[in-house]
Amino acid sequence: MTDANGRSRTPVAARSLARERLQIALRSTTLIVGLAILTFWTVCAVFGAKITPLDPYADNLLATLAPPSAAHWFGTDQLGRDVFSRVIMGARDILIVAPLATLLGTVLGSALGLCVGYLRGILDDVVSRVIEALQALPLVIVALMALAAVGTSNATVVLVIGFVFTPLIARTIRSAVLIESELDYVAAARLRGDGPLAIMFIEILPNVLPIAIVEMTVRLGYAIFFVASLSFIGFGIQPPSADWGIAVAENYSLIGSYWWTILFDAAATASLVVGVNLVTDGLQSVFEA
Amino acid sequence: MIRNDAIPRDADALRIEHLDVLYRVGRRERRVLTDLCLTIRRGESYGLVGESGCGKSTIAFAAIRYLPRNGLVSGGRILVDGRDLMALSAPALQRLRTQSISMVYQDPGRALNPSLRIGRQMAEVFEVAEGLRGGAAHERAAQMLSRVQISNPQRVLRNFPHELSGGMQQRVVIAMALSTNPALLILDEPTTGLDATVEAEVLDLIARLHAEFDNSILFISHSLPVVARMCDRVGVLYAGELIEEGPAATVFGDPRHPYTVGLLRCVPTYGRRKSHGRLESIPGFLPTAGSITGHCVFVDRCGNATERCRREAPSSIDLGGRVTRCFYPERAPDLPLQRHDAPVPLRTPPAAVPLTAPLLRIRNLSKTYQVAGKPLQAVHEVWLDLGPGETLGLVGESGSGKSSLAKLLLGLSTPDSGSQIELAGEPLPPRAADRTRTQLKALQIVFQNPGSALNRSQSVRRLIGRSLRLVGLYGQPREARLHELAASVRLTERHLDEKPRQLSGGLKQRVGIARAFAGGPRVVVCDEPTSALDVSVQSAILNLLVDLQAEQHVSYIFISHDLNVVHYLSDRIAVLYLGRLLEIGPSEAVFFGPHHPYTEALLSANPGVEGHAQRIRLTGELPNALSVPSGCVFHTRCPRKLGGICEQQEPPLLDAGEGHAIRCHIPAAELGMVATPKRGGLT
Numbered sequence: 023m024t025d026a027n028g029r030s031r032t033p034v035a036a037r038s039l040a041r042e043r044l045q046i047a048l049r050s051t052t053l054i055v056g057l058a059i060l061t062f063w064t065v066c067a068v069f070g071a072k073i074t075p076l077d078p079y080a081d082n083l084l085a086t087l088a089p090p091s092a093a094h095w096f097g098t099d100q101l102g103r104d105v106f107s108r109v110i111m112g113a114r115d116i117l118i119v120a121p122l123a124t125l126l127g128t129v130l131g132s133a134l135g136l137c138v139g140y141l142r143g144i145l146d147d148v149v150s151r152v153i154e155a156l157q158a159l160p161l162v163i164v165a166l167m168a169l170a171a172v173g174t175s176n177a178t179v180v181l182v183i184g185f186v187f188t189p190l191i192a193r194t195i196r197s198a199v200l201i202e203s204e205l206d207y208v209a210a211a212r213l214r215g216d217g218p219l220a221i222m223f224i225e226i227l228p229n230v231l232p233i234a235i236v237e238m239t240v241r242l243g244y245a246i247f248f249v250a251s252l253s254f255i256g257f258g259i260q261p262p263s264a265d266w267g268i269a270v271a272e273n274y275s276l277i278g279s280y281w282w283t284i285l286f287d288a289a290a291t292a293s294l295v296v297g298v299n300l301v302t303d304g305l306q307s308v309f310e311a
Numbered sequence: 312m313i314r315n316d317a318i319p320r321d322a323d324a325l326r327i328e329h330l331d332v333l334y335r336v337g338r339r340e341r342r343v344l345t346d347l348c349l350t351i352r353r354g355e356s357y358g359l360v361g362e363s364g365c366g367k368s369t370i371a372f373a374a375i376r377y378l379p380r381n382g383l384v385s386g387g388r389i390l391v392d393g394r395d396l397m398a399l400s401a402p403a404l405q406r407l408r409t410q411s412i413s414m415v416y417q418d419p420g421r422a423l424n425p426s427l428r429i430g431r432q433m434a435e436v437f438e439v440a441e442g443l444r445g446g447a448a449h450e451r452a453a454q455m456l457s458r459v460q461i462s463n464p465q466r467v468l469r470n471f472p473h474e475l476s477g478g479m480q481q482r483v484v485i486a487m488a489l490s491t492n493p494a495l496l497i498l499d500e501p502t503t504g505l506d507a508t509v510e511a512e513v514l515d516l517i518a519r520l521h522a523e524f525d526n527s528i529l530f531i532s533h534s535l536p537v538v539a540r541m542c543d544r545v546g547v548l549y550a551g552e553l554i555e556e557g558p559a560a561t562v563f564g565d566p567r568h569p570y571t572v573g574l575l576r577c578v579p580t581y582g583r584r585k586s587h588g589r590l591e592s593i594p595g596f597l598p599t600a601g602s603i604t605g606h607c608v609f610v611d612r613c614g615n616a617t618e619r620c621r622r623e624a625p626s627s628i629d630l631g632g633r634v635t636r637c638f639y640p641e642r643a644p645d646l647p648l649q650r651h652d653a654p655v656p657l658r659t660p661p662a663a664v665p666l667t668a669p670l671l672r673i674r675n676l677s678k679t680y681q682v683a684g685k686p687l688q689a690v691h692e693v694w695l696d697l698g699p700g701e702t703l704g705l706v707g708e709s710g711s712g713k714s715s716l717a718k719l720l721l722g723l724s725t726p727d728s729g730s731q732i733e734l735a736g737e738p739l740p741p742r743a744a745d746r747t748r749t750q751l752k753a754l755q756i757v758f759q760n761p762g763s764a765l766n767r768s769q770s771v772r773r774l775i776g777r778s779l780r781l782v783g784l785y786g787q788p789r790e791a792r793l794h795e796l797a798a799s800v801r802l803t804e805r806h807l808d809e810k811p812r813q814l815s816g817g818l819k820q821r822v823g824i825a826r827a828f829a830g831g832p833r834v835v836v837c838d839e840p841t842s843a844l845d846v847s848v849q850s851a852i853l854n855l856l857v858d859l860q861a862e863q864h865v866s867y868i869f870i871s872h873d874l875n876v877v878h879y880l881s882d883r884i885a886v887l888y889l890g891r892l893l894e895i896g897p898s899e900a901v902f903f904g905p906h907h908p909y910t911e912a913l914l915s916a917n918p919g920v921e922g923h924a925q926r927i928r929l930t931g932e933l934p935n936a937l938s939v940p941s942g943c944v945f946h947t948r949c950p951r952k953l954g955g956i957c958e959q960q961e962p963p964l965l966d967a968g969e970g971h972a973i974r975c976h977i978p979a980a981e982l983g984m985v986a987t988p989k990r991g992g993l994t
Binding site for chain 1: 721722723743744748751754755756758759760763764765766767768769777778780781810812826829830
């Protein structure tokens with residue numbers, strides 16, 4: 023800070039925003055617990071079969087549907103495969119598909135939201151109405167029809183979920199951009215001759231980035247659930263993957279007597295969604311501070 | 312009104328003894344009020360002045376025991392109406408709040424519940440406080456409204472808050488506050504959000520009600536003139552300490568603390584002009600309350616400071632009826648003037664401005680918005696010329712079209728067809744996007760709110776640097792120019808790498824100014840550049856603007872609601888009302904008359920610390936811009952309305968000599984018959 027004569031002095035309160043946010047983040051139990059859960063599953067996904075006690079794909083017809091024991095902590099499934107190993111291995115596909123789909127949706131949605139929010143006009147009217155129309159449809163049905171049309175694979179699941187999320191994220195970003203556009207710094211940019219692209223992506227984007235990041239984590243939770251649902255009905259990740267959704271689909275008729283064949287997979291899906299949501303809440307409090 | 316008679320009637324309305332208040336932020340504790348003592352006697356009006364962050368509002372909240380959750384009274388006592396506030400039980404506190412204290416906040420729009428009719432909200436006060444029901448409560452509400460001079464209480468009672476203007480809302484809030492006839496009425500910046508003419512009316516009303524109800528008043532404000540006018544005694548607050556206190560006339564007439572002295576010197580006084588010399592300013596910046604301990608809170612900014620001030624904190628010294636927290640109260644009046652490195656820039660007198668070759672020529676400028684299918688004339692047929700190096704002041708209330716005019720000039724909104732703007736003889740395209748680089752460079756703006764004017768994600772270096780691209784500078788020359796610019800607005804190297812949130816309001820505004828001057832502009836629009844700033848910072852910014860003008864011979868269009876500031880800076884002044892030009896002319900002529908009745912009302916509403924005779928007050932409300940009055944747009948509020956002609960015919964802009972023109976049916980000679988105020992005693 024300076025006084026009227028330009029003498030400089032160290033301000034008491036001026037700490038950098040990044041450091042302040044980091045401190046808040048480190049103090050947030052919600053964020054830490056969420057990150058711990060995510061880290062756990064990420065490690066599982068990355069190392070997969072390298073860290074499982076048994077081969078997740080090896081069947082053993084002599085030990086089918088064995089209850090949890092010292093040899094098989096989570097028991098075995100209909101083919102005698104070790105459930106514990108399969109739960110660990112099952113993190114891999116969903117942790118590739120869901121984040122990629124979310125990232126695609128966030129990038130496309132942010133770009134679209136920036137354009138319609140800043141340029142307004144007819145483009146905005148058209149896009150906004152289309153988004154509203156899309157929101158009236160159940161997203162799983164839309165995705166299902168699209169996957170039925172293009173054929174299902176990990177890549178098409180990423181694309182379809184990404185496109186389905188795009189309008190939702192665009193809407194959030196658009197409303198944030200509307201507020202930013204009214205601020206004087208945007209007028210100042212126009213007065214020095216900056217074009218619309220420069221104003222959108224250099225001036226406004228950094229200021230709506232925190233919103234995009236929070237929105238992305240919210241969507242990630244949905245995406246995990248979305249992918250699991252698609253896998254469950256056979257349009258998501260395909261066998262022989264150890265995916266949790268597939269496991270639940272294959273074994274749900276056994277729930278009465280062989281609960282271990284689906285409980286751990288279901289719990290794994292739930293814990294991942296909870297972990298993501300905890301991170302979302304934590305990030306929100308960090309950015310709001 | 313009947314109150315609990317057990318309370319001694321002679322007790323002081325508010326007595327604060329050695330109050331310490333802490334705020335807990337994270338794990339740290341910040342002391343926001345330190346050893347604060349003040350007493351408001353029965354029937355007295357006490358003014359508390361101070362700049363932002365000094366703890367004014369904390370005192371108000373402490374006085375009703377309503378501190379934020381992280382606030383804590385860590386020492387001292389607060390006695391309201393003779394009762395110790397901190398010792399009260401919850402029901403007793405509730406009773407005290409309903410019966411003995413009322414509070415009026417700055418923003419009346421937020422004090423009223425938007426979804427309830429005024430009648431419902433006011434009746435509730437009587438239901439809770441006096442146990443009245445239905446018709447009786449409603450009746451009392453209507454009575455209260457007429458006491459705050461609302462002419463049609465029944466209609467207002469049926470209205471929702473959003474149907475009332477800001478001034479009316481604040482009257483309703485004041486009426487509600489006075490309903491229980493409280494011993495103490497706390498007014499926290501009650502007129503800050505209001506227009507000058509409305510503010511004057513509300514202040515008149517408060518003064519009248521104070522005489523009538525005989526309550527004690529705690530009047531909190533950042534405005535010295537307002538407090539000087541309204542209060543018997545004043546306290547000056549700085550960084551959480553009451554640094555001076557005494558009768559209003561003595562404190563402002565003969566201050567005994569260097570901060571008070573500095574503060575009074577900063578304000579451009581009535582009639583002062585830039586040709587009289589630079590404004591004084593207080594060096595340094597405002598500390599946050601509680602950041603300074605162990606020595607005098609003002610020592611870093613004080614011209615009288617000695618070694619002793621740096622070693623120990625002064626305690627309050629009683630000077631007989633007044634108190635100051637300074638070791639050397641007798642030296643305060645001789646506080647050394649700020650040493651200015653630049654000589655006082657004396658501009659050529661305004662008459663010498665060559666009107667033959669204006670730099671900016673505005674012809675028939677209009678802007679009509681369509682609101683719900685109806686035309687709204689934000690700016691209507693404005694003709695203006697701006698000479699090179701000239702400053703044109705633009706005054707008017709909110710909704711007068713000042714900012715709309717600025718936007719049109721800058722090309723941020725498109726004028727109606729038929730409008731013409733010429734820069735240096737060449738027509739200017741209406742949209743900024745269609746203007747050439749040279750034209751863009753030539754016309755720049757300093758925004759009102761430095762918070763929103765600077766992109767919060769960019770460093771100062773980047774903020775200024777991006778504007779330099781307009782000049783076509785890159786690499787080393789750009790870096791050099793950037794440093795030169797930063798130095799010219801008195802920013803240091805260190806600031807270049809900081810983000811806006813790390814800068815104080817004054818520093819942010821300097822960055823905004825640097826950006827406007829980056830391309831070597833010929834006209835800079837200053838849209839209320841100091842209204843978001845504290846008084847002690849304002850003068851430094853005004854000085855900077857004057858210096859830059861002298862150096863670069865740039866023209867200013869200076870928009871402000873503060874007439875003293877406009878008069879200080881401007882060579883000519885234009886008065887706008889409902890988007891129309893009502894008066895234009897050399898500063899002196901507009902300020903000292905003869906003037907348009909509206910200008911006269913604006914001037915009357917303008918309080919000065921030294922105070923001057925109040926002349927006329929406007930009644931009625933600013934007409935809705937969607938249904939502009941016929942004939943002279945001002946006739947609905949004009950105190951000098953002639954009659955039918957004003958309602959039917961729009962008066963022409965009549966020449967009053969020497970480039971002074973007034974849009975009124977009354978001839979200039981006759982307008983001047985009203986006693987004009989004496990010129991300010993400044994030399």
